[in-house]
Amino acid sequence: MSEVLVERPEDGVAIVRINRPEVRNALNVATRKKLAEAFAALSEDAGVRAIILTGNAESFAAGADLREFVDATPIDLLLRHTERLWRAVSSTPQPVIAAINGFALGGGLELAMHADIIVAGEGAKFGQPEVRVGIMPGAGGTQRLTRAIGKFHTMKLCLTGRPVDAAEAYQMGIVSTLVADDQVMETALKMARDLAALPPLAVQQIKEVIVAGEDCSLEAGLMLERKAMQMLFASDDKKEGMQAFFEKRKPAFTGR
CATH class of the missing domain: 1.10.12.10 (Lyase 2-enoyl-coa Hydratase, Chain  A, domain 2)
Structure with a gap:
């Protein structure tokens, strides 16, 4: 099955779903490329007026797939040009709603930060744990987070590597709307439907x-x-x- 699924639940609304449940939707290069392809196609589709980015009930995205980092060299990372893949998400003209259940860690949180609105379930977890394996955020964790929630919250997340629960993430300003876990997609769909009805x-x-x-x-x-x-x-x-x-x-x- 594809690592990324694109659904059209109703007129004007598209859902982009990360589909690697066996690894908690960890983001390998193939998944990042398919996300970029999906968003590039949707950005050109005049029939799509709002996009929901999501994972599954257990995880939005639990971070980068570390198996692709263990033996990687600096040149390997340079040649991957993953910044171009992320840009396809952030540059989409339509509003993007990240609908988050479960883990949004490391690259998963960085991916969510490329959205415009974040709807999260009460059981969701957010964090930048890269420091705990000897590296650091490399796709916006130090920069987008600082612009969104300020220096001190960002320092806490990035320096300690400890995740925070959804309630604390909401207080920090990461989460736009906090709902019960079983209401995440319904809330995101209603929001997307409302956005799709606007000019x-x-x-x-x-x-x-x-x-x-x-x-x-x-x-x-x-x-x-x-x-x-x-x-x-x-x-x-x-x-x-x-x-x-x-x-x-x-x-x-x-x-x-």
């Missing part, structure tokens, strides 16, 4: 400006925000949304 150009512009604005000055970010908002006034969906508001009806957004 896709506005949704995608909001995502793009938030992501780009993280790494620029406030003034530059405000300029990006103004220009994106002004551009949306040329869209058919802006006209439809406002007309529907005044006519007290449900809008029909086309993404134009």
